[in-house]
Amino acid sequence: MPDSLQPDALSPLSLNQWLQHLETLHPIGIDMGLERVSQVARRMGLLSSLIAPRVITVAGTNGKGSTLALIDSVARAHGLRVGTYTSPHLLRYNERVRIAGQEADDQLLVHGFEQVERARLQAPEISLTYFEAGTLCGLWCLANAELDLAVLEVGLGGRLDAVNIIDADVAIVTTIAQDHANFLGNDLAQIGREKAGIFRAGKPAVLGSQTLPSSVAECAQSLGAPSFTLGQQFDHQTLGEEHAIWRWHGQRSDGEHFSIDELPDPGLPIDNAATALQALVLANIKLIPAHVRKGLATVQLAGRLQWIGQWCLDVGHNPHAAGYVAHHLPSPPKEGRQWGLIGMLNDKDVDGVIQALSTHISDWVCVTLTGERGCQASELSQRIIAQGGRVHFSAESPSAGVDWLATVLTPNDRVLATGSFFTVAALLARPLPTGATSLDGDVNEIR
Numbered sequence: 332m333p334d335s336l337q338p339d340a341l342s343p344l345s346l347n348q349w350l351q352h353l354e355t356l357h358p359i360g361i362d363m364g365l366e367r368v369s370q371v372a373r374r375m376g377l378l379s380s381l382i383a384p385r386v387i388t389v390a391g392t393n394g395k396g397s398t399l400a401l402i403d404s405v406a407r408a409h410g411l412r413v414g415t416y417t418s419p420h421l422l423r424y425n426e427r428v429r430i431a432g433q434e435a436d437d438q439l440l441v442h443g444f445e446q447v448e449r450a451r452l453q454a455p456e457i458s459l460t461y462f463e464a465g466t467l468c469g470l471w472c473l474a475n476a477e478l479d480l481a482v483l484e485v486g487l488g489g490r491l492d493a494v495n496i497i498d499a500d501v502a503i504v505t506t507i508a509q510d511h512a513n514f515l516g517n518d519l520a521q522i523g524r525e526k527a528g529i530f531r532a533g534k535p536a537v538l539g540s541q542t543l544p545s546s547v548a549e550c551a552q553s554l555g556a557p558s559f560t561l562g563q564q565f566d567h568q569t570l571g572e573e574h575a576i577w578r579w580h581g582q583r584s585d586g587e588h589f590s591i592d593e594l595p596d597p598g599l600p601i602d603n604a605a606t607a608l609q610a611l612v613l614a615n616i617k618l619i620p621a622h623v624r625k626g627l628a629t630v631q632l633a634g635r636l637q638w639i640g641q642w643c644l645d646v647g648h649n650p651h652a653a654g655y656v657a658h659h660l661p662s663p664p665k666e667g668r669q670w671g672l673i674g675m676l677n678d679k680d681v682d683g684v685i686q687a688l689s690t691h692i693s694d695w696v697c698v699t700l701t702g703e704r705g706c707q708a709s710e711l712s713q714r715i716i717a718q719g720g721r722v723h724f725s726a727e728s729p730s731a732g733v734d735w736l737a738t739v740l741t742p743n744d745r746v747l748a749t750g751s752f753f754t755v756a757a758l759l760a761r762p763l764p765t766g767a768t769s770l771d772g773d774v775n776e777i778r
Contacts, residue, residue, distance in 0.1 A: 346437040349444040350424060350461075356451075357460045363491040368463040372496050374450035375471060382474040383414065383481035385614045386497060390485040390526045391505030391539065393652045394606075397599040397632055398505050398539065399484050401607035405626030407432055409616060411479040416469040416494070418462065418486045421634055421646075421756045428469045430476045443468035462486055466493040480614065490528020501613045502529045502556075503606060504547050505539040508651035520546040530556045535584060535613040539606035557584070559609055567605040577601055579623075581609050591620050597627040599635060600655065634755045641740070642763045643747045644755045648675060650683035653749070657691045660747060667743025672732050673715075674698040674754035677706040684750065685715055692747060697725045698732040700753050708732075729757035733764065740766035 389395045406413045420426040428435035447467045451457045473481045485492045507523045527550035530536045536551040538560040551558045564582040575596045634646040671692035697711040708725035726732035
């Protein structure tokens with residue numbers, strides 16, 4: 332397909348053909364800024380009317396996906412028709428757009444991409460990145476779905492992310508940590524300001540961590556956006572020794588405080604669950620305890636401490652996320668090993684992730700991720716060994732790493748597969764072996 336088409340010359344394309352075409356539209360993969368995407372959005376009519384009666388936007392370094400999933404599940408448990416836009420996807424592009432709990436089908440996405448292409452080709456023609464075109468398609472799908480609530484996940488940063496062309500009724504910043512340093516830098520205060528760029532004047536801002544840099548609250552204050560901060564206006568408390576039941580304390584926009592008791596563990600960070608409930612309240616959704624419990628008990632999110640047999644899959648790719656995973660990783664059964672299968676991108680803090688995980692993992696399999704940003708298994712191996720870890724095998728791909736582990740796993744072993752969305756996606760796309768052999772000595776260990 333050529334880079335430019337006349338609007339009346341668009342030929343029917345499959346979803347995969349559209350995705351391939353999107354990769355040709357812009358000279359660079361990431362081009363921060365809102366001018367181009369806003370112009371196309373105006374041509375599509377996305378900025379002239381609301382995409383939904385209520386919009387919640389979620390930004391942050393970690394916890395965006397789980398917070399969005401919790402909002403979606405609890406809102407749908409209350410009978411609301413909810414649409415979500417997220418990125419990236421694990422197995423299918425369709426995962427990025429969900430309506431009423433279901434992935435968008437190919438036909439809807441193709442129709443959306445046709446609308447984007449027609450709009451961007453109007454004179455003067457506008458170049459869009461893959462993410463910008465995908466975001467406009469997702470927003471178009473949500474705008475035409477007759478929703479009660481739209482929940483949008485920021486892709487990168489906040490202020491200059493394509494999602495930020497939509498004004499949020501409630502804006503959330505989950506956490507702030509170092510990630511995407513090439514685009515956001517290493518200054519946490521500045522990263523906080525970028526994430527807080529989704530705040531709007533007079534609209535509630537939900538701060539979902541007690542350790543956010545002060546710049547986030549300062550941005551809200553400068554806009555006159557009322558702040559609701561974890562540990563202040565809302566909080567949570569575990570009940571009982573098992574930590575499986577908890578209580579949520581929240582605050583309505585008029586300042587009234589209230590609580591909901593006997594909430595189940597959603598299997599996701601409770602900070603994010605508390606943040607999700609606070610955002611729903613501020614979006615003028617009356618929380619009914621029974622419905623909240625149902626939503627928390629049924630939430631699903633692939634690739635976040637997701638257990639498949641003796642395998643735990645987690646997409647964490649920065650030290651903050653890795654530290655959370657390590658803290659919540661249970662010890663393997665007696666005489667079992669806790670393996671780590673790791674594949675990362677070379678623009679991440681590889682040493683920081685390894686250090687965060689090394690408290691719980693000493694036996695490693697390293698895998699290569701392909702592409703310009705992919706880190707070689709040999710490089711990961713050297714870094715793990717430098718921190719005192721044992722690398723048993725270096726594989727040319729995540730799947731090859733799984734195949735090697737299949738020959739040595741015992742029934743009591745556990746495996747954490749982590750480091751990147753690409754690592755987890757490769758494992759979700761194939762069967763994972765169960766331990767059926769005994770490990771004799773330090774097989775293929777590299778020192």
